Amino acid sequence: MFNYRPLLYLLIVLSIHNAVLGEAIFKDLDLLEAEITPYYIPKSAENKIIPRLQLENTTFADFIKILQQNGVKATSTRSLKDVIIDIKLRQLSILRCIEFITAQTDTKWIHADNQLYLYKSLTELDPHLASRVKEKTKLEELISLEENRVHERLVAKYDQLIIDSFEVTDLPLSDILARLGAKTRELNFLDGGIGFIPLFNPESTNPKASFTFRDTSLKEVLDTIIRTHHYGWRIGNRGKTVIVWPTGGI
Numbered sequence: 661m662f663n664y665r666p667l668l669y670l671l672i673v674l675s676i677h678n679a680v681l682g683e684a685i686f687k688d689l690d691l692l693e694a695e696i697t698p699y700y701i702p703k704s705a706e707n708k709i710i711p712r713l714q715l716e717n718t719t720f721a722d723f724i725k726i727l728q729q730n731g732v733k734a735t736s737t738r739s740l741k742d743v744i745i746d747i748k749l750r751q752l753s754i755l756r757c758i759e760f761i762t763a764q765t766d767t768k769w770i771h772a773d774n775q776l777y778l779y780k781s782l783t784e785l786d787p788h789l790a791s792r793v794k795e796k797t798k799l800e801e802l803i804s805l806e807e808n809r810v811h812e813r814l815v816a817k818y819d820q821l822i823i824d825s826f827e828v829t830d831l832p833l834s835d836i837l838a839r840l841g842a843k844t845r846e847l848n849f850l851d852g853g854i855g856f857i858p859l860f861n862p863e864s865t866n867p868k869a870s871f872t873f874r875d876t877s878l879k880e881v882l883d884t885i886i887r888t889h890h891y892g893w894r895i896g897n898r899g900k901t902v903i904v905w906p907t908g909g910i
Contacts, residue, residue: 685813686898689806696799699792701771705731706755713749713757720745720778723761727776730754734776737784740767770796814899819879821849826873826881832866834858836885837904844878850899857896859905 720740727734772792837856845853892907
């Protein structure tokens, strides 16, 4: 009778190894993101979708009322008193609405002490808030640097995974990616495999191709398949997804 215990033990060890490795890769990023979390709008409000936001000749005072109606406590400085908002938005989260409107009006914002502050210049804020803005800016810079480091480490992991065999014949790119994703799940890469997010329309932009790989790294497979068609790819969602797009534009 076959003894499954050694195999089960190996799977447990590999699972623990993947978990520990993941913690090591993301440890510094997790710490930075935990520090910046208080500067974010609460998830309950951030993810709320506004079906239709039509602002015509609207003041910031009116915009703040809309935010408050949607669960975001907000205030603005005096310099925004006479600023007019003219914008039409559909099916966007509150966060995206704030980003669009502040970009259109050249306005800055920070969420601190459970409140959203809208302002034009740092000099308008009291010393406490001004220091929070500086802290947030510094954290954003550190997070950007760490995200690049994490991406490099994940690319190295993709380069370390050797795929013994992968072959497709005259298949659309979307189908090739689906099969490659299934292959990574079969190998339990990063504890569950990866998925692909195609930023192209499979019905209009989906070139066919044939490939044969033997004992090739996942990174090389991706480079060959995706860049053969002049597409680009980048790792997302902490290694769990790969975003694919036409390099000529989405």
